[in-house]
Amino acid sequence: MEIRLEKSITVRKSKLHKDQTTIKLYVFSALVILLLLIAIFASQLVPYDPYQQDLGKALLAPDSNHLLGTDRYGRDLLSRVIMGAQSTIFSSLLLVAIISVIGTSVGVFCGYKGGKIDSIIMRISDVFLAFPGMVFAIAVAGVLGGGIMNAVVALACISWPKFARLARGQVLSIKNMPYISAAKLSGSKPTKIIFKHLLPNIMGPILVTATLDIGTMMMELAGLSFLGLGAMPPIAEWGSMMSNGRSMLQTSPWVILAPGCAIFITVMLFNLLGDTVRDVLDPKTKY
Amino acid sequence: MKKKSKVLTILLTAVLSVGLLSGCGNATTSKSSEDKVFNYGTMAYGMAMGGTGLNPHDGYSGWSTVRYGVGETLFKFNESMELEPWLATGYEQIDDYTIKINLRDDVKFSNGKKMTGESVKACLEDLVAVHDRAPKDLQIKSITADGQSVTIISENKVPGLINYLCDPYGAIIDMEAGVSADNNVVGTGPYVATAVGDTEINLVANKDYWGGAPKVGKVNIKSITDGDTLTMALQSGEIDAAQGLPYASLKLFQDDKDYTISSTNTSRVYQAALNYKSAVIQDDAVRKAMAMAMDKEGFTSVLLQGNGTPAEGPFPSNFTFGGDKIKTADYDIEGAKKVLEAAGWVDTDGDGIREKDGQRLTINWLTYTSRQELPLLAESVQASYKLAGIEVIVNATDSYKDFLKAGNFDVFANASVTAPTGDPQYYFTTQVIDGSDYNRGSYHNDKVEALVGQLRNEFDKDKRSDLAVQIAQQVVDDNAYIYAAHLKMSFVMKKGITGFTAHPSDYYEITANLDMN
């Protein structure tokens, strides 16, 4: 009798957790979608023109006209923050998309093929992994010029090996599983095996890593802005807005705090989403 | 795990208490000069500035030698950028190629040796033997020394020879003592370097200085390349004075009674060179409108927070041939619009940008970011030009040379020191005449060529001044260059520090006048 009671309590608890996690998934996904919508429709949402200067109104504290105040050129900060969502979020998403797709493809290929090609490609990725990221980014900027796209390229070149390693490791661990051998034996073509059997099973960790990396990449891009390698004027982008607003922390703090909060909220959201996705995909960690 | 957190808490508390205790200040009573230590934070020294060490015969290191009171030149500039004797007492122009310089009799190097004509000769000979720029500036054929004087014979006529000797590479050092392994030298100045690194220089007073013993015993020059760190270091008292503060930080000290600010106009000008090779720039109306549409007042008063002066020509008002001796157009958007309309630039499609013959009025504005003011200028211009119907695309990059080489720009905006030696010729011969290295816009004007030719051979100071004004006015009338502002350089220091003032030449910082109370 007691055993049955305990079991039902355990089952109910686990069902509760499962529900909680699902709710969290919906909530965070909705918030992220909201964020993306804001970014997409930024130009419609801005109360003022984010690029219009008015030197007479520079560095005003937040008030009813300018909810977040103005920057040193007199531009409305709220508008710039909303506008900044576009370049900041999309460049980070683009970056993560590039490295995850390229990295995963390379990793799956190497893991599946094995042999000499595997060694060579892994050795090449070693070189990129060993290469100091900052040096590479600055060098690339020196070659291609400044601008946010070039920063994305630079960071992409450095960061793809991580996904390659991850994907390869995953492939190696399931390569010799019975169902894969079965598929091979039944004569399935390699591409079919990869797409139908391998990929779905390794997607989990890759998806989680990718989502969590969005925040990291946003930080890295902001770091590059600090070194002068980010968005060109007058583009509104949170990282460069923060970097340019640093010296005004003590005199006009809103200039750096507004984009700072925006980055903070965005990164938090993506991280929370990533964590929830991980919880959903991996039943064991729910308990 | 509880144990671990306990240990952690104890550790943290210990750390914090020790930190607090050591923070309890040092009570200061009146100090003798021995005890006075001056900590000076500057952006201008260090690897990023391209050169460390104190050897004046090495590149630009001489600037550090003279700035930090280790070395002195034969002549120096006063606040109006006029020549004054320093280690020398005067000079005589014997003929167009020969000049005799008389030296002070009471100067000793910091190692006790007397400075004589022979020591100056040895120093200058080494300078022209190893330095990159000096030989071409000075064009020395031979030097002879006689007691406390030297006579220099030049290859060609060099009217600005004495001015060039004021360049920090002319600092007089003891060649017998030479240059140490860490790039330290023996000079005649009020301070001696005891340690020279690439982020810090430690100096002690030279008690036998010919101008009287310095009042501050120790000076530490600290290289701080981050503007916010520099600001907060000054606020926390870790440094007593700062050079190179970001504009936004100056506000923090301006109204604060605990700090003093010393500012001066320098001859560093923010200028826009218009590219005559570009079709849209060749249109006179476009250039004129661009000159009228630049909001110099807004740039200096708002963006630079008052730390600049709107410029008319290449030289600021400290110079007799600068400031408002040159006449330029006022900021006038309506006027600019009229000029463009009259030339056929009309906004046909209502997007705010004018067109003519199907071509959009778009300006490619090339600049770089290492000078914080240039991106500010670019953004300001972008907005004000738009009001007149001109579209500006900004390309701010450290790789600007590529674009310059490819001719891929309409305007190149940079910061130039236009009269480093107080003499106007340098600017014109390097940036304005045909084929000069820095004439980025390929500007050419026959009248200017002729006037500069005259300048090269004119020894009379007033006539030189006059010629300089004429040349600059022609350049401005042609709208070949638009001069935005002159840099105002500031030192911020704690109240009680005296004898530390900003100088328009940017050469002199630590002097024997420095005192702390």
Added chain:
Amino acid sequence: MQKYIGKRLIQLIPIILGITLLSFTLMHMATGDAVDALYDNSGGGATEQVKAEKRAELGLDQPFMVQYTNWLVGIATGNMGTSYISNQPVFETFVSKLPATIYLTLTSILVTVVISIPLGILAAVRQNRMTDYLIRGMSFIGNSMPGFFVSLLLIYFFALKLKLFPVMGNEGWQSICLPTLTLAIAMASKYTRQVRATVLEELNKDYVMGARARGVREAVILWSSVLKSAMLTIVTLLALSIGSLLGGTAIIESIFMWDGVGKLAVDSIMARDYPMIQAYVIWMALIYVLVNLVTDILYHYLDPRIRLEREG
């Protein structure tokens, strides 16, 4: 074991060759060389002729492959060249800046581990209770702000307002606190979550349930078995972090004027000081290979099931 280590160390050579060739190429593709940087930063005004002579003096006018080969030959004979900017020998300058970076690396790792392991375990054990949410919340916060912003806030509050630490510099142990904190906050956030996840995973394994059923005390289970398995994760994380920390966190070092190799690297790149950049790149390659080697060996000792050869 010896042979294994030897084999791994030999791999250094192709990696170093690859990496230095790559960086050399990149630097040469970047516009402006050391001479440009040298003269343009100091107010301009050097004629092209002067620059050309300086280039010849430094050997910058020779073709790319010639310059690279010269440098390689120099390395082979143990001479890393002299800096274009300071004329000091590269090796000495580089080595003189290493201690600062190593010092900062050690303190950051120490503080990170000291914070994240206890907190991660605590969060796992008290899963989904208040403590867990609190700890996870803090770790999210630590991860969501760019480093330069965190350092700005820390300096403002702790150095300026509370006067507990100096703003910058190299004197005394106080100077290292703020840079360490900045780095530790970002790293501890990541580590805490990893530790928590790993411990959770371990706690759900069968052997734990078995031990509980046998009546073994919770604390003993934690310390003896779970921690050991968690070590694998920690070691992996440490390996990744140490690598990048020893490369010098350029931004942190620049802000705090911490005289380490990260700041040296950024300054050298800006100044196009090729010999110095190459030295830095070699250092990174060295760390990378060594850290991976040590990690793999540690793996082997922590879990003998893991073989020493490359995976697969």
